[in-house]
Amino acid sequence: METFLQTNMSTIKEVSRLAGVSISTVSRVLNESGPVSEDTKEKVMSVVDQLDYKPNAMAQALVTNRSNGIGVIVNEISSPFYNGIISGIERTIESEDMHLVVSSGHNQRESEKEALEFLKKGRSDGIIVQFDACSDFDFLDWTKDCQPFAVVGRFIPELAESCVYIDNQLGGQMATDYLISKGHKNIAHISGPLGMQDSRNRLQGYQTAIRNSGLTLNDNYLVESDFMESGGYRATKRLLERNLNITAIFAANDQMAAGALKALREENLSVPDDVSLIGYDDVMLAQYLYPSLTSIRQPLLEMGKAAANLVLNALGKNSGNRDTEVKNKFKPVLVERESVATLK
Amino acid sequence: METFLQTNMSTIKEVSRLAGVSISTVSRVLNESGPVSEDTKEKVMSVVDQLDYKPNAMAQALVTNRSNGIGVIVNEISSPFYNGIISGIERTIESEDMHLVVSSGHNQRESEKEALEFLKKGRSDGIIVQFDACSDFDFLDWTKDCQPFAVVGRFIPELAESCVYIDNQLGGQMATDYLISKGHKNIAHISGPLGMQDSRNRLQGYQTAIRNSGLTLNDNYLVESDFMESGGYRATKRLLERNLNITAIFAANDQMAAGALKALREENLSVPDDVSLIGYDDVMLAQYLYPSLTSIRQPLLEMGKAAANLVLNALGKNSGNRDTEVKNKFKPVLVERESVATLK
DNA sequence: ATTAGCTATGAAAACGGTTTTAGTACCTAG
DNA sequence: CTAGGTACTAAAACCGTTTTCATAGCTAAT
Numbered sequence: 244m245e246t247f248l249q250t251n252m253s254t255i256k257e258v259s260r261l262a263g264v265s266i267s268t269v270s271r272v273l274n275e276s277g278p279v280s281e282d283t284k285e286k287v288m289s290v291v292d293q294l295d296y297k298p299n300a301m302a303q304a305l306v307t308n309r310s311n312g313i314g315v316i317v318n319e320i321s322s323p324f325y326n327g328i329i330s331g332i333e334r335t336i337e338s339e340d341m342h343l344v345v346s347s348g349h350n351q352r353e354s355e356k357e358a359l360e361f362l363k364k365g366r367s368d369g370i371i372v373q374f375d376a377c378s379d380f381d382f383l384d385w386t387k388d389c390q391p392f393a394v395v396g397r398f399i400p401e402l403a404e405s406c407v408y409i410d411n412q413l414g415g416q417m418a419t420d421y422l423i424s425k426g427h428k429n430i431a432h433i434s435g436p437l438g439m440q441d442s443r444n445r446l447q448g449y450q451t452a453i454r455n456s457g458l459t460l461n462d463n464y465l466v467e468s469d470f471m472e473s474g475g476y477r478a479t480k481r482l483l484e485r486n487l488n489i490t491a492i493f494a495a496n497d498q499m500a501a502g503a504l505k506a507l508r509e510e511n512l513s514v515p516d517d518v519s520l521i522g523y524d525d526v527m528l529a530q531y532l533y534p535s536l537t538s539i540r541q542p543l544l545e546m547g548k549a550a551a552n553l554v555l556n557a558l559g560k561n562s563g564n565r566d567t568e569v570k571n572k573f574k575p576v577l578v579e580r581e582s583v584a585t586l587k
Numbered sequence: 588m589e590t591f592l593q594t595n596m597s598t599i600k601e602v603s604r605l606a607g608v609s610i611s612t613v614s615r616v617l618n619e620s621g622p623v624s625e626d627t628k629e630k631v632m633s634v635v636d637q638l639d640y641k642p643n644a645m646a647q648a649l650v651t652n653r654s655n656g657i658g659v660i661v662n663e664i665s666s667p668f669y670n671g672i673i674s675g676i677e678r679t680i681e682s683e684d685m686h687l688v689v690s691s692g693h694n695q696r697e698s699e700k701e702a703l704e705f706l707k708k709g710r711s712d713g714i715i716v717q718f719d720a721c722s723d724f725d726f727l728d729w730t731k732d733c734q735p736f737a738v739v740g741r742f743i744p745e746l747a748e749s750c751v752y753i754d755n756q757l758g759g760q761m762a763t764d765y766l767i768s769k770g771h772k773n774i775a776h777i778s779g780p781l782g783m784q785d786s787r788n789r790l791q792g793y794q795t796a797i798r799n800s801g802l803t804l805n806d807n808y809l810v811e812s813d814f815m816e817s818g819g820y821r822a823t824k825r826l827l828e829r830n831l832n833i834t835a836i837f838a839a840n841d842q843m844a845a846g847a848l849k850a851l852r853e854e855n856l857s858v859p860d861d862v863s864l865i866g867y868d869d870v871m872l873a874q875y876l877y878p879s880l881t882s883i884r885q886p887l888l889e890m891g892k893a894a895a896n897l898v899l900n901a902l903g904k905n906s907g908n909r910d911t912e913v914k915n916k917f918k919p920v921l922v923e924r925e926s927v928a929t930l931k
Numbered sequence: 932a933t934t935a936g937c938t939a940t941g942a943a944a945a946c947g948g949t950t951t952t953a954g955t956a957c958c959t960a961g
Numbered sequence: 962c963t964a965g966g967t968a969c970t971a972a973a974a975c976c977g978t979t980t981t982c983a984t985a986g987c988t989a990a991t
Contacts, residue, residue: 252709254947265971270949278968300708301654302947304645306976312688321674323667330665333691342705343689344656347677361686364644365596501875508877527667531845533877598977609941614979622938646977650946
């Protein structure tokens with residue numbers, strides 16, 4: 244079973260032979276790690292060009308104990324949500340000439356563990372994880388021998404300094420407060436799976452806002468759903484059946500809001516004239532919906548950058564114009580569009 | 588500058604010392620690559636567990652000349668489009684215990700080259716590229732020493748066997764034919780940048796369909812745009828100013844179609860009652876638009892899988908239940924939704 | 932009893948680099 | 962004429978594996 248890729252790659256030895264110098268001389272020329280005469284330098288470089296020689300990354304990694312890779316594990320690479328984070332990480336590390344090794348945790352404990360073990364074999368100099376399925380306890384256990392590493396989208400008290408996260412409770416509160424400020428009193432909430440921390444936090448924010456404003460909390464106004472469009476659709480139908488005279492809905496993500504929009508349309512309820520709607524995440528679709536969706540944006544790119552900076556700093560990389568000061572806790576931002584109206 | 592990650596990783600040497608056997612015996616136990624007595628096996632494994640020993644991937648890669656990585660280069664990791672492809676690749680290779688090394692080419696020739704050079708240093712056993720910016724000539728030159736590798740989303744005659752691509756002309760034709768079949772005669776086309784092959788092919792499909800149906804081709808019905816929402820919006824405004832009595836628009840991607848929808852709405856034209864609209868790509872937003880967008884779907888996941896299978900086959904990986912038969916040319920699929928109506 | 936053929940093991944040579952050590956040759960100054 | 966720099970190069974050690982080859986101790990067949 245041969246590998247074709249590397250088949251006729253030239254080595255430092257060949258370069259040295261053709262240039263008529265020692266191996267160490269070639270290394271010194273390439274890494275500028277010692278005095279070499281101009282003549283020799285030129286000779287070596289010409290052979291390097293001619294052979295199209297590239298130092299073998301694996302050999303370098305082995306001897307320097309540096310792979311120049313950053314490992315990233317997220318639930319699903321293809322989700323627009325995690326994607327923003329990955330993108331932020333990539334932009335940051337690419338200026339340091341490092342590369343990305345990505346894996347999916349598939350929101351399953353075993354998968355998450357496996358992906359981590361995989362990266363721990365020296366494939367990366369640092370690891371950035373977004374784990375949902377495992378417990379805090381698992382987390383601490385698995386990562387205790389990983390340094391440097393960063394956690395994104397989750398706060399774990401014992402690892403506070405390594406966490407980059409967002410205040411989801413604040414976001415939930417902002418969404419709800421906004422609706423209240425527009426005069427709404429009968430405000431429903433479609434939450435994500437309450438097994439997920441994010442969902443719980445957003446719900447807490449909703450509850451806090453309702454309470455703080457003097458309105459009374461009523462569980463009838465709450466439906467637990469699944470972060471999917473179909474779930475949002477069904478949840479909305481169920482809410483409407485309860486005849487609560489709802490004038491506004493806060494959905495815990497944009498996809499569920501899209502489902503809600505569909506359900507409302509089917510019931511001949513106009514958004515925002517009859518019912519106001521607010522989403523969460525501000526993914527791309529929010530601006531394309533009709534009416535375009537008011538939502539709570541999470542600065543995903545910034546969070547990715549922060550996580551990357553965290554590990555790059557720990558690696559002592561300071562070449563670029565990176566921020567060495569890293570923000571850990573991010574604030575959600577309200578993005579106003581057309582789906583919320585003032586209650587008459 | 589120390590690396591923390593690997594700091595206290597145990598080596599095979601330590602295992603061998605603690606187990607009181609030779610290094611080669613440990614290797615044999617771990618890889619089941621030779622006869623070992625039950626006793627020894629147990630002794631070794633107990634030390635392995637105790638030390639939580641994991642073989643160093645870099646050392647393994649060096650000696651076996653296998654990194655177990657597949658390199659992927661796409662324009663932009665964060666685009667939903669390339670994401671589908673990446674996702675397909677990931678799902679396929681993860682069952683072979685390989686990992687993904689991803690880079691962005693940023694649709695810039697130099698970036699694409701750089702990313703490729705980077706991977707060529709032995710970081711991956713195979714490479715999958717989606718290059719837009721470079722010429723066919725560059726392509727052939729750069730990849731001539733890369734095997735195995737696959738090209739996705741582009742057809743290069745000299746590399747036919749390594750290409751996984753889609754018939755964009757057919758897609759354009761399907762979209763246009765569909766509109767024609769609904770009775771439309773004044774059909775406009777908003778194309779992507781005509782510097783890109785995909786755009787040209789879709790345009791050709793449009794032209795072919797128009798001609799084949801006996802309608803006359805008229806350049807006034809064509810606007811070149813940029814694949815972005817704002818571009819689709821402007822293009823539509825311009826089309827409407829021409830007073831051509833347009834009853835249907837074929838946009839070369841969904842984002843431009845979304846822009847067109849917005850422009851039409853502003854002009855108080857109803858979709859699909861006044862103007863029918865069809866997009867291309869069938870990205871997620873197509874189903875969320877109102878009215879939901881009829882579009883031409885590209886089987887991105889399948890294409891990613893095909894590309895991955897291409898390189899895995901070349902690597903002689905046959906462990907899983909993968910398809911060893913790989914399809915190179917994919918066919919677009921028409922997805923009917925609500926944005927096209929029969930002309931009265 | 933000798934030989935052939937196992938099984939279980941270990942020593943050592945790769946793999947392709949970097950880094951350290953130990954020169955060597957050529958000056959210059961005492 | 963020699964001691965001590967300077968400016969370089971060569972050789973060796975090492976990184977953590979896999980793999981080849983050698984060997985010792987068996988058993989079974991001639």
